Amino acid sequence: MARRSENTKALRWLFRTSKKQLVPMVLLILGNTLLASTAALFALACRGVIDGAVAQDRQELIVYAAALLGIILAQFVLRLACRSLEERIKAKLEMLYKSGLFETLLQKGYSEVTQFHSGELLNRLTNDVVVVSEGVATLLPNLFSLLTRISCALGVLILFDRMFALVFVIGGALLFAVSRVFRGRMKRMHKQVQQKDGEVRSFLQEVLGSLAIVKVFDIQNRMLAKSEQIQQEHYRARMKRRTVGILANAGFGLIFQTGYLYALLWGAFRLFEGSMSFGSLTAVLQLVGQVQQPFANLSGFLPKYYSMIASAERIIEMEQLPDEAGASTQRDAAALYADLRGICFENLTFRYDRETLFESADLQIDKYDFVAIEGISGIGKSTLLKLLLGLYPGYAGRIYLETDGEGEIPADRSTRRLFGYVPQGNYLFSGTIRENITLIRPDATQEQIDEAIRISCAEAFVRQLPQGLDTVIGEKGAGLSEGQVQRLAIARMLLSGAPVLLLDEATSALDEATSALDEQTEEQLLRNLRELRAYTLVIVSHKKAALSICNKRVRIVNQKIICSEEGCEPSPL
Numbered sequence: 412m413a414r415r416s417e418n419t420k421a422l423r424w425l426f427r428t429s430k431k432q433l434v435p436m437v438l439l440i441l442g443n444t445l446l447a448s449t450a451a452l453f454a455l456a457c458r459g460v461i462d463g464a465v466a467q468d469r470q471e472l473i474v475y476a477a478a479l480l481g482i483i484l485a486q487f488v489l490r491l492a493c494r495s496l497e498e499r500i501k502a503k504l505e506m507l508y509k510s511g512l513f514e515t516l517l518q519k520g521y522s523e524v525t526q527f528h529s530g531e532l533l534n535r536l537t538n539d540v541v542v543v544s545e546g547v548a549t550l551l552p553n554l555f556s557l558l559t560r561i562s563c564a565l566g567v568l569i570l571f572d573r574m575f576a577l578v579f580v581i582g583g584a585l586l587f588a589v590s591r592v593f594r595g596r597m598k599r600m601h602k603q604v605q606q607k608d609g610e611v612r613s614f615l616q617e618v619l620g621s622l623a624i625v626k627v628f629d630i631q632n633r634m635l636a637k638s639e640q641i642q643q644e645h646y647r648a649r650m651k652r653r654t655v656g657i658l659a660n661a662g663f664g665l666i667f668q669t670g671y672l673y674a675l676l677w678g679a680f681r682l683f684e685g686s687m688s689f690g691s692l693t694a695v696l697q698l699v700g701q702v703q704q705p706f707a708n709l710s711g712f713l714p715k716y717y718s719m720i721a722s723a724e725r726i727i728e729m730e731q732l733p734d735e736a737g738a739s740t741q742r743d744a745a746a747l748y749a750d751l752r753g754i755c756f757e758n759l760t761f762r763y764d765r766e767t768l769f770e771s772a773d774l775q776i777d778k779y780d781f782v783a784i785e786g787i788s789g790i791g792k793s794t795l796l797k798l799l800l801g802l803y804p805g806y807a808g809r810i811y812l813e814t815d816g817e818g819e820i821p822a823d824r825s826t827r828r829l830f831g832y833v834p835q836g837n838y839l840f841s842g843t844i845r846e847n848i849t850l851i852r853p854d855a856t857q858e859q860i861d862e863a864i865r866i867s868c869a870e871a872f873v874r875q876l877p878q879g880l881d882t883v884i885g886e887k888g889a890g891l892s893e894g895q896v897q898r899l900a901i902a903r904m905l906l907s908g909a910p911v912l913l914l915d916e917a918t919s920a921l922d923e924a925t926s927a928l929d930e931q932t933e934e935q936l937l938r939n940l941r942e943l944r945a946y947t948l949v950i951v952s953h954k955k956a957a958l959s960i961c962n963k964r965v966r967i968v969n970q971k972i973i974c975s976e977e978g979c980e981p982s983p984l
Contacts, residue, residue, distance in 0.1 A: 421720045453483075454567070454697040459478070512540065519734060520732065520804065521797075522803050535609075546715060546716065549715075550716055601718040602724075611645050615638065735801070736804035748910040751812060753776055756808070759772045767970055768794055779945075779946075782962075782963040783952060786966055796951065809821075832909075832913045843880065868932050869901075869902050898932075933954075937956055948961075
């Protein structure tokens with residue numbers, strides 16, 4: 412009962428999400444049905460041609476030959492139109508499902524989505540979407556086509572001999588019933604194959620993304636061995652599913668050959684008795700093939716159907732993830748900041764991966780404060796910023812913005828435009844430097860772009876590039892140094908216009924120990940940030956240069972937040 416309920420739920424989801432292609436689907440069903448109906452006419456026309464030739468009836472021969480030619484041309488036109496429409500529907504549905512799932516993932520909670528490996532998410536966005544779109548575009552039209560073929564062929568066979576036709580009806584029904592026994596197993600095996608495929612994709616993606624580590628530590632052979640192990644598991648899952656399919660198809664094929672032999676012997680005896688013509692025997696054999704072929708296709712239809720249902724359930728699983736907490740409407744950052752008095756963490760308790768990072772912790776950040784956050788690795792510095800951004804909603808206590816007009820406003824997804832954020836890793840995208848910097852604010856003027864790269868100390872190296880701002884960079888900033896990538900990420904943050912700046916180890920690549928030039932660049936960058944007197948800044952850093960521009964120093968110790976005032980004064984307007 413539970414399995415039937417899951418299938419029904421998946422079918423309802425498929426209908427709801429594919430309604431935009433309903434009209435083309437109906438046209439495809441009508442086209443396939445019409446094409447299938449011509450098969451019986453083809454067999455009858457062949458009978459007429461053969462019987463006319465045997466009877467030496469020129470007129471009958473010409474009439475049926477012309478009819479046969481017309482049927483062949485009609486089948487050609489219908490087949491061409493149906494295949495073209497089918498491909499169009501598949502492509503449209505693939506775009507529809509892929510865009511829908513992508514949008515769903517973007518709307519779901521950050522902590523819930525990141526529980527899945529990015530390779531597994533890509534597997535669902537690609538492989539599962541393809542399986543579902545192909546299933547929706549082909550299964551129903553093909554089912555109508557098969558049923559039409561069976562109905563027309565059996566209808567003509569009944570005219571020849573009812574008992575003869577009844578044997579094929581009963582045999583086909585039994586085959587269909589036996590194939591349904593394997594539905595649960597086929598679904599489970601398809602899910603296992605998709606899961607293993609996701610593991611292969613995830614592993615390869617991780618290795619290629621960490622190629623420098625693999626080469627530096629000379630672990631290519633270990634990675635190859637692990638890759639072969641994972642691919643072998645995927646291979647075994649595929650072969651297990653395929654073996655069941657091969658055995659089923661072979662068994663059905665044997666039964667169909669037996670049925671064909673039965674039809675041939677039955678027709679031969681009727682021909683021997685003189686109660687059937689050569690043309691009728693030819694037509695009967697063709698019609699039997701048309702009955703057998705749909706039943707044979709039904710044996711492959713069910714595995715494809717259950718694969719579609721299984722992939723749809725994997726997509727539905729993503730849709731059932733919790734949505735992001737908080738109002739979806741974004742507040743106006745300028746108006747909110749004008750009214751802001753401070754940011755408050757009150758009695759904060761938060762656990763991540765069964766580890767308690769904060770226990771009844773408190774922190775007050777006033778407007779225009781420059782705050783430095785310190786602590787050992789893994790203590791919760793980055794997590795504190797993500798909590799403020801509403802990325803981790805599952806905490807106890809309160810995180811809110813204290814304002815003059817509206818009082819206390821919860822910090823969640825609706826307040827994110829208040830914050831500019833440079834995370835660890837910086838996350839530049841492949842494309843031009845200009846596209847990256849203006850990602851959040853595509854309508855920025857050239858003067859605004861120039862000011863952002865000046866403050867972030869990116870101006871000098873950008874001007875030296877042959878194409879300047881239009882220089883194309885690779886994935887994660889490939890082609891630039893880590894320090895250059897960080898400065899561009901800071902420029903992007905500044906250009907966003909957000910008045911509260913959050914920098915998570917954003918100057919780590921500009922290490923004081925690397926060179927005097929890097930040290931000067933870092934000091935100049937920090938001075939430039941300090942001159943942003945209308946802003947509030949929170950920086951995660953262990954460096955003295957970063958501490959020198961801050962008026963508050965925050966340390967995370969033993970799940971508590973300890974705040975102390977530094978010598979530098981806040982920057983009121």
